[in-house]
Amino acid sequence: AQSVTQLGSHVSVSEGALVLLRCNYSSSVPPYLFWYVQYPNQGLQLLLKYTTGATLVKGINGFEAEFKKSETSFHLTKPSAHMSDAAEYFCAVSEGYGNSGGSNYKLTFGKGTLLTVNP
Amino acid sequence: NAGVTQTPKFQVLKTGQSMTLQCAQDMNHEYMSWYRQDPGMGLRLIHYSVGAGITDQGEVPNGYNVSRSTTEDFPLRLLSAAPSQTSVYFCASSYRSYTEAFFGQGTRLTVV
Numbered sequence: 115a116q117s118v119t120q121l122g123s124h125v126s127v128s129e130g131a132l133v134l135l136r137c138n139y140s141s142s143v144p145p146y147l148f149w150y151v152q153y154p155n156q157g158l159q160l161l162l163k164y165t166t167g168a169t170l171v172k173g174i175n176g177f178e179a180e181f182k183k184s185e186t187s188f189h190l191t192k193p194s195a196h197m198s199d200a201a202e203y204f205c206a207v208s209e210g211y212g213n214s215g216g217s218n219y220k221l222t223f224g225k226g227t228l229l230t231v232n233p
Numbered sequence: 234n235a236g237v238t239q240t241p242k243f244q245v246l247k248t249g250q251s252m253t254l255q256c257a258q259d260m261n262h263e264y265m266s267w268y269r270q271d272p273g274m275g276l277r278l279i280h281y282s283v284g285a286g287i288t289d290q291g292e293v294p295n296g297y298n299v300s301r302s303t304t305e306d307f308p309l310r311l312l313s314a315a316p317s318q319t320s321v322y323f324c325a326s327s328y329r330s331y332t333e334a335f336f337g338q339g340t341r342l343t344v345v
Contacts, residue, residue, distance in 0.1 A: 123273065148334075157237075157323060157336035158276075182317075194298070204275060221266065221325075221334060225275035 116141045116209040120224035128232050133192040135227045137205030146208040147188045151180055153201045199229045235259050239324050239337035246314040246344045254309040254330045254340050256324030264327045265307040269320040282307055
């Protein structure tokens with residue numbers, strides 16, 4: 115069964131500082147990995163995703179994440195935080211199951227990390 | 234560009250009442266799902282569907298029913314509301330497992 119662990123429910127950084135949000139997963143098969151962002155009173159929107167190929171993926175708003183299979187990690191980074199980055203961030207893993215070649219799957223989310231950016 | 238539309242946005246129910254949360258998508262996505270979001274718990278999967286006529290249970294299905302009679306619609310039914318079902322509910326859809334999930338704006342449900 116797949117699971118997602120986000121280390122740190124709350125991360126606080128200064129404006130201009132490095133943002134690092136940690137995500138580890140467990141999966142019995144190579145997963146698809148995602149980071150979503152949720153601004154207050156809104157739904158979730160995709161930041162970036164890893165499916166296959168290059169392990170360093172770039173997303174919107176200057177975020178990027180690196181898939182490290184040996185560490186089962188998919189940490190999210192941004193070199194310089196901006197006030198507008200303040201939001202809740204969710205790591206998610208999608209894993210296929212069953213006999214239908216992965217056409218059945220579940221998307222499992224971590225518990226989220228609230229990012230605050232201090233002026 | 235409607236995307237995923239959820240109604241209503243807010244709802245207050247009394248314990249024991251029933252209601253249906255509506256979800257519709259206009260992107261011809263096969264996969265649709267319902268999540269509930271509670272503080273410190275992230276998003277937990279309630280039910281999901283991989284196509285019309287096919288549904289399955291997620292992590293927290295008790296107290297909820299779903300059906301998928303068309304590709305576009307995936308309603309979530311609360312048969313007898315309980316205070317423990319106070320939460321924010323999100324509907325999502327995606328084309329494939331490795332493609333972006335699109336989320337509705339959420340329904341904030343309070344059961345008193």
